[in-house]
Amino acid sequence: xxxxxxxxxxxxxxxxxxxxxxxxxxxxxxxxxxxxxxxxxxxxxxxxxxxxxxxxxxxxxxxxxxxxxxxxxxxxxxxxxxxxxxxxxxxxxxxxxxxxxxxxxxxxxxxxxxxxxxxxxxxxxxxxxxxxxxxxxxxxxxxxxxxxxxxxxxxxxxxxxxxxxxx
Amino acid sequence: xxxxxxxxxxxxxxxxxxxxxxxxxxxxxxxxxxxxxxxxxxxxxxxxxxxxxxxxxxxxxxxxxxxxxxxxxxxxxxxxxxxxxxxxxxxxxxxxxxxxxxxxx
Numbered sequence: 001x002x003x004x005x006x007x008x009x010x011x012x013x014x015x016x017x018x019x020x021x022x023x024x025x026x027x028x029x030x031x032x033x034x035x036x037x038x039x040x041x042x043x044x045x046x047x048x049x050x051x052x053x054x055x056x057x058x059x060x061x062x063x064x065x066x067x068x069x070x071x072x073x074x075x076x077x078x079x080x081x082x083x084x085x086x087x088x089x090x091x092x093x094x095x096x097x098x099x100x101x102x103x104x105x106x107x108x109x110x111x112x113x114x115x116x117x118x119x120x121x122x123x124x125x126x127x128x129x130x131x132x133x134x135x136x137x138x139x140x141x142x143x144x145x146x147x148x149x150x151x152x153x154x155x156x157x158x159x160x161x162x163x164x165x166x167x
Numbered sequence: 168x169x170x171x172x173x174x175x176x177x178x179x180x181x182x183x184x185x186x187x188x189x190x191x192x193x194x195x196x197x198x199x200x201x202x203x204x205x206x207x208x209x210x211x212x213x214x215x216x217x218x219x220x221x222x223x224x225x226x227x228x229x230x231x232x233x234x235x236x237x238x239x240x241x242x243x244x245x246x247x248x249x250x251x252x253x254x255x256x257x258x259x260x261x262x263x264x265x266x267x268x269x270x271x272x
Contacts, residue, residue: 002170010180017184017207021191026200033203036184040210043177046169047221052231056213059238064206064245071199071249075256082197083263090194097190104182113174113223120225130228131235139232146239153243161250163257 006046012039024081026072034065051124174222181218185211196263198252202245209241 013036020032037060044053134140169177188207195201213234220230 003172006169006172006176010176013180014183014187017187020207021187021195021200021204026197029200029203033206036207037210040214043180043214044217047217049217049221049231052217052234055235055238059242060206060210063242067245067249068199068203071252074253075199082195082200085194085196093190093193096193097186100189101182101186104186105179108178108182109175115174115222116225118225122228122231127228127231131232142232142236146236150239150243153247157246157250160247161253163254 002046006043009039009042009046012036013043024084026076026082027069029082030065030068030072033068034061037061037065048121051122051127174218177218177222178215181211181214184214198255198263199249202248202252206241206245209237213237 016032016036016039020029020036023029023032037056041053041056041061044050044056131139131143184207188204188211191204191207192201195204216230216234216237220227224230
């Protein structure tokens with residue numbers, strides 16, 4: 001059963017990702033990206049990381065996709081089409097990507113992963129305690145750095161998008 | 168881990184996703200479309216972190232923490248890039264990369 005669902009989600013991820021990078025209409029490309037991101041969140045739920053799946057759905061599907069749609073509606077026509085690259089460039093880049101894919105897959109399949117046999121369930125409580133732990137192996141410093149980074153990005157985005165004339 | 172699914176299949180999915188994103192980044196001529204390709208690249212990296220944490224070190228959570236940090240950095244990066252794109256559109260009335268050759272003004 002899990003196998004069937006995994007293959008359904010994998011096919012959704014890959015097909016919609018390809019549609020997203022090849023679609024000519026930009027709003028449709030954003031919708032295809034949304035489907036791909038939701039299928040990735042489903043993979044996290046299947047791996048028993050419910051918190052990470054929820055974060056993926058909230059931040060990506062809720063935040064980033066909305067930002068993309070807003071910017072497209074601000075600067076394009078709704079039916080706006082993307083300028084196509086030349087055919088030679090498309091074929092060359094596809095071959096380059098396939099070459100890289102082949103090399104990476106050959107490396108992955110020749111590496112012997114020592115898969116752990118035991119399974120452990122993770123709760124949201126464990127994740128929160130680990131993130132705010134300032135003892136050995138705690139993640140409190142990166143957590144605070146990320147919060148400063150988000151604040152700086154917010155202020156920077158406001159100042160950059162405000163423009164120069166109207167202060 | 169997911170029942171009956173080996174680590175190789177999950178890593179195959181994330182590798183294919185990474186190279187689809189790379190193809191999009193190299194062929195797109197529109198700044199917003201290039202940003203979407205970058206999101207695919209970041210997502211492939213996040214899947215790798217999560218899968219390796221779940222399959223090789225199931226009793227640790229470092230991969231989950233790094234995934235959360237990557238998602239936060241991606242959100243910040245998208246907000247900044249879109250504000251830059253909107254400002255650029257005001258100056259040039261275009262978001263094609265052929266129009267934006269200098270970064271001076």
